[in-house]
Amino acid sequence: MPESASPAEAADRTAILITRPEPGASETAQLLRVRGLTPVLCPVLQVRSLTPVLPPALRIAGVLVTSGNAIPALPDAYHQLPLLAVGNSTADRARQAGFTEVTSADGDAQALAEQVRQRLNPTAGPLLLAAGRHNGDTLAADLRQAGYRVTRRVVYATEPVKALAPEAVIALRRGQIRVALFFSAETVRHFVRLVRAAHLAGSLQDVDAVAIGRSAGVALEALPWRRVRVAARPNQDEMLALL
Numbered sequence: 001m002p003e004s005a006s007p008a009e010a011a012d013r014t015a016i017l018i019t020r021p022e023p024g025a026s027e028t029a030q031l032l033r034v035r036g037l038t039p040v041l042c043p044v045l046q047v048r049s050l051t052p053v054l055p056p057a058l059r060i061a062g063v064l065v066t067s068g069n070a071i072p073a074l075p076d077a078y079h080q081l082p083l084l085a086v087g088n089s090t091a092d093r094a095r096q097a098g099f100t101e102v103t104s105a106d107g108d109a110q111a112l113a114e115q116v117r118q119r120l121n122p123t124a125g126p127l128l129l130a131a132g133r134h135n136g137d138t139l140a141a142d143l144r145q146a147g148y149r150v151t152r153r154v155v156y157a158t159e160p161v162k163a164l165a166p167e168a169v170i171a172l173r174r175g176q177i178r179v180a181l182f183f184s185a186e187t188v189r190h191f192v193r194l195v196r197a198a199h200l201a202g203s204l205q206d207v208d209a210v211a212i213g214r215s216a217g218v219a220l221e222a223l224p225w226r227r228v229r230v231a232a233r234p235n236q237d238e239m240l241a242l243l
Contacts, residue, residue: 061125
């Protein structure tokens with residue numbers, strides 16, 4: 001059974017649970033600290049970089065990235081190529097890595113596809129889509145149907161952790177979590193499994209869940225949240241606006 005929160009702990013419900021994998025979890029945590037909130041890191045996925053064979057920079061006209069987790073796999077030779085990122089945080093990570101021509105779709109894969117159609121000519125040459133395992137297939141198919149040549153390469157994989165972070169378990173049992181943030185439906189599915197394994201579902205009844213998109217929001221309905229809220233647009237800024 002979950003531990004009961006003391007009156008003082010229950011009154012001080014400023015903690016925000018962050019379930020995204022690193023390094024994104026720490027980036028979000030810093031944004032929360034600036035707002036005077038207490039982040040509790042609880043990544044339920046871990047990212048493993050892969051080393052695929054990538055085409056030479058001279059053979060591609062641009063790079064498409066659906067997650068900042070893909071950036072470390074991209075070589076320095078790509079830095080002068082146009083890079084189109086799914087969102088602002090991914091775009092920022094690309095700039096920090098050395099990319100000089102970066103555009104953010106500030107949305108989801110559908111927004112990224114629209115950005116490609118607006119900025120890149122199908123006749124300019126092949127595009128490299130750097131994605132995670134099991135990700136990017138629909139985006140590549142949509143762009144190919146629009147006349148683009150897309151080379152998809154899996155540059156990272158996500159793997160579930162075995163248990164919730166101890167700090168998160170303690171905070172949930174004490175009733176210190178006010179909101180939990182979820183950045184993907186995959187994250188939600190693994191979180192549901194880990195919460196049930198730890199017998200912590202009852203600790204979520206006074207917690208709000210904030211989802212980056214509709215698919216994550218639907219998956220969250222498997223647990224007894226106080227309420228589930230979905231960001232107006234699929235990006236971190238809109239999620240934090242709901243806090």
